[in-house]
Amino acid sequence: xxxxxxxxxxxxxxxxxxxxxxxxxxxxxxxxxxxxxxxxxxxxxxxxxxxxxxxxxxxxxxxxxxxxxxxxxxxxxxxxxxxxxxxxxxxxxxxxxxxxxxxxxxxxxxxxxxxxxxxxxxxxxxxxxxxxxxxxxxxxxxxxxxxxxxxxxxxxxxxxxxxxxxxxxxxxxxxxxxxxxxxxxxxxxxxxxxxxxxxxxxxxxxxxxxxxxxxxxxxxxxxxxxxxxxxxxxxxxxxxxxxxxxxxxxxxxxxxxxxxxxxxxxxxxxxxxxxxxxxxxxxxxxxxxxxxxxxxxxxxxxxxxxxxxxxxxxxxxxxxxxxxxxxxxxxxxxxxxxxxxxxxxxxxxxxxxxxxxxxxxxxxxxxxxxxxxxxxxxxxxxxxxxxxxxxxxxxxxxxxxxxxxxxxxxxxxxxxxxxxxxxxxxxxxxxxxxxxxxxxxxxxxxxxxxxxxxxxxxxxxxxxxxxxxxxxxxxxxxxxxxxxxxxx
Amino acid sequence: xxxxxxxxxxxxxxxxxxxxxxxxxxxxxxxxxxxxxxxxxxxxxxxxxxxxxxxxxxxxxxxxxxxxxxxxxxxxxxxxxxxxxxxxxxxxxxxxxxxxxxxxxxxxxxxxxxxxxxxxxxxxxxxxxxxxxxxxxxxxxxxxxxxxxxxxxxxxxx
Numbered sequence: 001x002x003x004x005x006x007x008x009x010x011x012x013x014x015x016x017x018x019x020x021x022x023x024x025x026x027x028x029x030x031x032x033x034x035x036x037x038x039x040x041x042x043x044x045x046x047x048x049x050x051x052x053x054x055x056x057x058x059x060x061x062x063x064x065x066x067x068x069x070x071x072x073x074x075x076x077x078x079x080x081x082x083x084x085x086x087x088x089x090x091x092x093x094x095x096x097x098x099x100x101x102x103x104x105x106x107x108x109x110x111x112x113x114x115x116x117x118x119x120x121x122x123x124x125x126x127x128x129x130x131x132x133x134x135x136x137x138x139x140x141x142x143x144x145x146x147x148x149x150x151x152x153x154x155x156x157x158x159x160x161x162x163x164x165x166x167x168x169x170x171x172x173x174x175x176x177x178x179x180x181x182x183x184x185x186x187x188x189x190x191x192x193x194x195x196x197x198x199x200x201x202x203x204x205x206x207x208x209x210x211x212x213x214x215x216x217x218x219x220x221x222x223x224x225x226x227x228x229x230x231x232x233x234x235x236x237x238x239x240x241x242x243x244x245x246x247x248x249x250x251x252x253x254x255x256x257x258x259x260x261x262x263x264x265x266x267x268x269x270x271x272x273x274x275x276x277x278x279x280x281x282x283x284x285x286x287x288x289x290x291x292x293x294x295x296x297x298x299x300x301x302x303x304x305x306x307x308x309x310x311x312x313x314x315x316x317x318x319x320x321x322x323x324x325x326x327x328x329x330x331x332x333x334x335x336x337x338x339x340x341x342x343x344x345x346x347x348x349x350x351x352x353x354x355x356x357x358x359x360x361x362x363x364x365x366x367x368x369x370x371x372x373x374x375x376x377x378x379x380x381x382x383x384x385x386x387x388x389x390x391x392x393x394x395x396x397x398x399x400x401x402x403x404x405x406x407x408x409x410x411x412x413x414x415x416x417x418x419x420x421x422x423x424x425x426x427x428x429x430x431x432x433x434x435x436x437x438x439x440x441x442x443x444x445x446x447x448x449x450x451x452x453x454x455x456x457x458x459x460x461x462x463x464x465x466x467x468x469x470x471x472x473x474x475x476x477x478x479x480x481x482x483x484x485x486x487x488x
Numbered sequence: 489x490x491x492x493x494x495x496x497x498x499x500x501x502x503x504x505x506x507x508x509x510x511x512x513x514x515x516x517x518x519x520x521x522x523x524x525x526x527x528x529x530x531x532x533x534x535x536x537x538x539x540x541x542x543x544x545x546x547x548x549x550x551x552x553x554x555x556x557x558x559x560x561x562x563x564x565x566x567x568x569x570x571x572x573x574x575x576x577x578x579x580x581x582x583x584x585x586x587x588x589x590x591x592x593x594x595x596x597x598x599x600x601x602x603x604x605x606x607x608x609x610x611x612x613x614x615x616x617x618x619x620x621x622x623x624x625x626x627x628x629x630x631x632x633x634x635x636x637x638x639x640x641x642x643x644x645x646x
Binding site for chain 1 (some may be wrong): 514604
């Protein structure tokens, strides 16, 4: 099977002749177009997902109240290693004392004494979890972990790390579906490391999957998410799973959340006593519900806030929601402006913190507001950047920095930092020409230029943890993989 | 700025791009009836809400963009149990092709459209980003992840 089979198959698919007749009939009868009211559900969902990701630690910080944040560009440029120009080992001193065979080629450097960069050239793909490289061997069916090796990088070597790997059996029946599988985990330096085997049970349909999600600052319990269906009938329900005992707890049982149809996305307050639950609403679009575990209540967000069905929300803290509404273009349903409110759940008080800001659309009007949970980056038409605390409305000007086409921000796991990078559109891969971090707590923004990024095909960039950014790359022939770690 | 289009212009547009719109909807939704709904809705918008196009490629990109938005909306709005298997709704094709089609259609929704637009329609990453209203890096990452999930040989994939 290859992609040409897909092309040939798709060539067989054509609409019926009746469809053309139906469309042309609409024209000749001048039937008025009925607008779809709940449009852009996907963008709304994306915003909500982003909100979910960044909710936990995005409480507004007093540090943000400063009005100015200064941008500092490191003068020293990073020299990106890779084929054919530079070998990592040429940059720094050669490796000594190989701790184990087939040691990857590792080098490191400092950029402007502010950023530590580590280059790992390897003949195989390593995983990365919690600052440890790993090499996992799974059984053919993907359900059983056969071997696992972990290493940390010290100087220019990989040093093996012994971990106390535990196994938990997932075996739970929910709504007539039996979810089975193995979960592997260990705790190191107060951090829970999770590795999940294939979720498919012997008697489950492939789409009936389970997955797990760590709970911030907890190493004894995690969220076990039980899914049914796929795409049009996808539904998810969370339970607590206690690692030591293997017991599950239906902690939403008393709230009525189980009765929600097609619930598929949950975001949690920091103390996990409240949840925002996103549901598909049958023929019309989306419904969002606020679930209160202590009060055992479940209420639709539009009813709670009185703001209509287009409102979406995320948690700023345990008692505060950030509500977002938008206007859309009549032409193609893109968001035009967004307005945000801080909503105090106990009192119902609503405070507007962003008013009809132009929504950032890089493809035609690359300025305006980008939402990152309870914070927002506001890019002016002149490229000036302001950070907005959507709980307080406080705006902080970023001095000395001008937003350019190709620039992007990405929030860290805690939401307290933003990764900044700029992609060279002429490059084959991501082509990251500039890299930096905005520390929202410290009020700093540092970045540096990269040279030689075209030596590698850069495939991915992201946060490994709240202080480390990683770039995955490969050589042009695909034979050699690189992992580049930046510690800010 | 919008434009009014004539019956002939609508027919010309449908003849030129109707199949592409329908195929995109099929790739995303997997159901003939649903894909027809999206196609019909897309051309209704052309009829009543079309912007002034700079060229024919612009018109096609706009149609695919609207179709993609409608698909995403449709996916969450469908009466959800109204699902039939793909094999029942498409013409008979050879097993390898059916397998490839199923593989793409079984991808999570965020990967299907980038894969379809890149490998079937032949759009560049920049154009896909415009159509799907997402960043270029996001498109690249979704293409990469989609390829990994497909585990499909991509020879002859340009």
